[in-house]
Amino acid sequence: MKLRPVCGVVLRQYYLLRGSPIRVVPMFAWVGVDIVLWGFITRYLNTVGPAGVNFVPRLLGAVLLWDFLTRIMQGVTVAFLEDVWSRNFLNLFATPLLVSEYVVGLVVTSVVTSLFGLAVMLVLATAFFGLSFLALGALVVPFVLVLFLFGIALGILGSAMVLRWGPASEWLIWPLPALIAPFAGVFYPVATLPHWMQAVAAILPPSRVFEALRTVVGGGTPAVSELAWAAALAFVYVLLGTLTFTSVFRYVVRSGLLARYSAESVG
Amino acid sequence: MPTNTATATTESPAGPPPLGAPVLEIVGLSKHYGTLAAVRDVSFSVRVGEVVGLLGPNGAGKTTTINMVLGVLDPGAGTIRIRGLDVSRRRSAALAHANFAAVYASLPGNLTVAQNLRVFGLIYGVSALRQRVRSLLEQFDLTELRDTKCGVLSSGEQTRVGLAKALLNRPALLLLDEPTASLDPSTAQIVREQIRALAVHHKCGILWTSHNMYEVEAVCDRVLFLSRGQILLEGDPRVLPQQHGARTLEELFIRIAREPLAPDAEARP
Numbered sequence: 001m002k003l004r005p006v007c008g009v010v011l012r013q014y015y016l017l018r019g020s021p022i023r024v025v026p027m028f029a030w031v032g033v034d035i036v037l038w039g040f041i042t043r044y045l046n047t048v049g050p051a052g053v054n055f056v057p058r059l060l061g062a063v064l065l066w067d068f069l070t071r072i073m074q075g076v077t078v079a080f081l082e083d084v085w086s087r088n089f090l091n092l093f094a095t096p097l098l099v100s101e102y103v104v105g106l107v108v109t110s111v112v113t114s115l116f117g118l119a120v121m122l123v124l125a126t127a128f129f130g131l132s133f134l135a136l137g138a139l140v141v142p143f144v145l146v147l148f149l150f151g152i153a154l155g156i157l158g159s160a161m162v163l164r165w166g167p168a169s170e171w172l173i174w175p176l177p178a179l180i181a182p183f184a185g186v187f188y189p190v191a192t193l194p195h196w197m198q199a200v201a202a203i204l205p206p207s208r209v210f211e212a213l214r215t216v217v218g219g220g221t222p223a224v225s226e227l228a229w230a231a232a233l234a235f236v237y238v239l240l241g242t243l244t245f246t247s248v249f250r251y252v253v254r255s256g257l258l259a260r261y262s263a264e265s266v267g
Numbered sequence: 268m269p270t271n272t273a274t275a276t277t278e279s280p281a282g283p284p285p286l287g288a289p290v291l292e293i294v295g296l297s298k299h300y301g302t303l304a305a306v307r308d309v310s311f312s313v314r315v316g317e318v319v320g321l322l323g324p325n326g327a328g329k330t331t332t333i334n335m336v337l338g339v340l341d342p343g344a345g346t347i348r349i350r351g352l353d354v355s356r357r358r359s360a361a362l363a364h365a366n367f368a369a370v371y372a373s374l375p376g377n378l379t380v381a382q383n384l385r386v387f388g389l390i391y392g393v394s395a396l397r398q399r400v401r402s403l404l405e406q407f408d409l410t411e412l413r414d415t416k417c418g419v420l421s422s423g424e425q426t427r428v429g430l431a432k433a434l435l436n437r438p439a440l441l442l443l444d445e446p447t448a449s450l451d452p453s454t455a456q457i458v459r460e461q462i463r464a465l466a467v468h469h470k471c472g473i474l475w476t477s478h479n480m481y482e483v484e485a486v487c488d489r490v491l492f493l494s495r496g497q498i499l500l501e502g503d504p505r506v507l508p509q510q511h512g513a514r515t516l517e518e519l520f521i522r523i524a525r526e527p528l529a530p531d532a533e534a535r536p
Contacts, residue, residue, distance in 0.1 A: 008389030012375070015382045019416070086375040091432075094337035094372075095390050096363040254341040256300065259334040 001104065005097045009105025010112075013079050017113075027113050028120035031067040035121050038063040039129035057217045059187060060131050062210055064121050066186045069147040069154075069206060070177040071117045075110025076155025077162075077173050084167050089261045099249050103242060106159070107152055114151075136216055142227045143209050149234035150205045154180075156241035160248040166257075185210050205234040284350060286316045290364070290440045290472035291336065296345035298331055298496075305331045307496040309345070313440065313472040318463065320483045320504060321476045323493035324524040329476045332493070333369070333442050336474070338362055349440050363392070368433040369444035373425050376418020380409055380428050383417055384435060391436035403431040406461070422449035430458065434465070441465070441473045447482060459486050480504075480517040490516075492523050499523055 017023050042055040049055060083089060092102065125131035133140050158173030165172070183197055184206040190198055201207040208230035212222035252258040284290060291313040298306040306328040313319045321329050334340035336347055338358045347354040352361035374383040381400060388396040404410045407427040412420065417428055426449045433441060443462070447455040463486055466473050477483050483490060484504045492500040500507065500523060504516050513519035 002392065004392050005390045008386050011389060012378065012382075012386045015378050015386070019377060019379070019382075082375075086377065087372075088375050090337075090339060090369070090372040091374060091387070092390070093339050094362065094365075094367055095387070096359040096392065097390050098359055253339060256298075256334075256340050259331075259340045 001098060001100050005095075005101040006105045006108065008097075009079075009102055010108050013082070013105075013109040013113075016082060024116075027071070027117045031071060031117050031121050032124055034063055034067050035060070035124045036128075039125065043129065054217075056129055056131050057135070058214065060125055060129055061133070061136075061213060061217070062186050064125055064131070065143060065147055065209065065213070066177070066181065066184075066206075067121060068114065068118050068144065069151040071114045072110055072148055072151025073154040073158065073177060075113045076106045076152060077158045079106045079109045080155075080159040081162065081170060084162060084170070084261075087261065089258055093253075093258060099246055100242075103156060103245060106155070110152065110155060111148075114148075136213075139212070139216060139222070139227075142231060143213065146205050146209050146227070146230045146234045149231070149238050153234065153237035153241040156238070156245050160241070160245040163245070163252055164248045164257075166261075180204065180206070183207065189214060203233065205230040205237065208233075284315045284439055284470055286467075286470060288315050289313070290315055290350055291474065292346075292348040292351075293332075293336070294346050296332065296335060296342050296347065298328075298335065298340065298343045304496050306335070306342075309493070309496070309498055311491055311498065311501070313474050315439070315470050315472050316467050317489065318466050318473040318475055318487045320487035320490035321474055321493060322478075322483065322490050322520060326495075327493040327524075328496040329493055330369075330444065331496075333367070333444055333474070333476070336440075336442060337365070337367055363436065364438060365440040365442065366391070366433045366436055366438040367442035367444070368426070368429040368446050369442075370426070370446075370448050371444070372429070374417050374428055374432060377416060379414050379416050380404070380420075380431075381413040383428065384431060387432050388435050393435050399435065403434060406434075407431045423451060423454060426450055427454070427458070430462075437469065437471075439471060441471055443473060443475045445477055446475070447477070447479070455482070462486065480515065480520055484516055492520070494523060494526075 038060050042059045045055040045059070083092060122133065136143070154176055158176055161172055162169050183193070183200045184204050185193070185201055186206070190201045190207050190211060193201060208226050212227060215222040249258075252261075289312045293312065294310045296306055296309040297304070309328070309332060311319070321332065323329050331340065335342045336349070336354065338354050338361070341355070349361040350364045352364070354361045374387075378386065381404070384400045384403065385396060388400060393399050404413050407430060409424070409427055409431060412424060417425060420428065426446065430446060433443070441462075446462070447458055450458060459482060462473060465471050475483075475487060487504050489502065490504045490507065491498050500511070502510065508514060508516050508519045511519055513522060
């Protein structure tokens with residue numbers, strides 16, 4: 001893998017943002033709205049809920065972490081979709097660019113844009129609603145790492161879906177986080193779910209992160225093995241996502257779908 | 268009938284290729300979509316300093332052939348070598364020696380001319396990129412448009428940007444799919460001269476598709492007539508018409524384009 005082609009993929013995204021600053025707005029606007037909405041909900045719940053229960057870290061913290069995962073996924077898919085929308089595949093893949101270099105370029109782009117969104121969310125949640133991630137201590141690192149990896153995996157998988165089924169399948173990738181959220185136990189313990197949903201939750205890394213978050217907020221200490229398992233699972237998902245994308249790429253090259261993505265006709 | 272000029276070479280991508288050395292070797296290339304044969308047992312080569320015209324009616328298999336050379340479509344059978352490197356096995360290394368411009372593959376319209384050239388320059392690993400971009404902008408009279416988004420350029424200007432992109436990495440093999448289709452006659456002539464000079468002075472082999480027979484005669488050293496996925500004729504475009512009893516290349520084109528269709532046309536109910 002070479003650095004310069006990866007820089008080329010990232011530079012393209014930077015130029016897009018610089019040339020059209022309106023693209024920066026979605027990076028923080030929707031997560032900002034979420035934080036404000038859930039901030040007031042938690043503030044209200046604190047006034048009507050049982051004394052001594054603070055909903056801010058339970059709900060607002062969960063919203064912030066879940067939005068971070070969603071933002072990471074969208075960072076990858078939106079960067080990929082830019083090439084779909086501009087019919088750029090022929091230009092890109094008729095070059096020495098490796099699939100791995102392309103995917104790494106998308107991931108780097110997502111990291112940069114998502115960190116920007118995370119910073120805005122943290123400022124809003126801390127300044128207006130008193131959320132402090134510092135209270136979580138060093139556990140913030142594995143929480144963010146696991147969600148980051150799983151978000152990357154979802155983004156790569158979503159991009160593979162659009163590559164395989166064409167631009168019209170774009171709508172399939174947007175609801176992915178919403179489909180996973182009920183199983184991930186973002187706002188409630190996994191034990192609340194019926195057994196079959198708990199079985200699904202067990203193979204989703206975020207469910208272990210949110211269980212751990214609730215344990216910490218409740219004054220306990222989460223098992224290190226749980227977080228290690230979550231991180232290992234998240235790595236597996238990244239690997240599976242990358243293998244799926246590579247496999248789909250080979251398929252679209254073999255079948256002629258990639259050439260048809262851009263060409264007016266295949267003569 | 269076609270004469271196959273493809274020859275086997277050892278893999279020797281280092282250093283500039285000598286004039287006359289093969290930069291593209293295609294042997295036994297085929298591609299089927301279900302029962303439809305888009306390309307059938309095609310073999311030919313392109314040498315350094317040579318401009319080869321790939322001619323044929325719509326649906327003849329020209330773009331399919333070019334897509335296979337560019338590695339965006341897998342051949343069903345056969346081999347493609349760019350400077351001795353097998354595109355199927357060493358895709359990235361082989362494509363580092365090639366580039367292309369096609370009317371149906373315009374550069375992203377939301378980036379400026381210079382931005383597109385910089386992005387693709389990085390992807391191709393072009394050294395001294397800043398100077399290379401400046402030089403190409405001057406060569407294709409794009410300096411004043413360097414900060415204009417490609418999406419608002421005229422089709423002729425977009426074609427010039429595409430050509431500038433195609434020369435970024437000083438390719439040993441240049442694939443041009445109707446490169447002058449959107450250009451006015453004056454600009455088209457300048458571009459033809461530039462490309463012709465490029466083939467000779469910059470040690471580059473060019474595969475050129477066009478429906479403009481005047482242009483083909485003016486630019487190409489050799490032409491291949493493709494019809495229904497097969498090469499039917501090959502030779503010097505200035506000599507071929509007389510050899511086959513036609514007055515002009517266009518007349519020969521029309522005859523060849525229609526002849527193979529006749530049996531099928533008769534068979535239709």
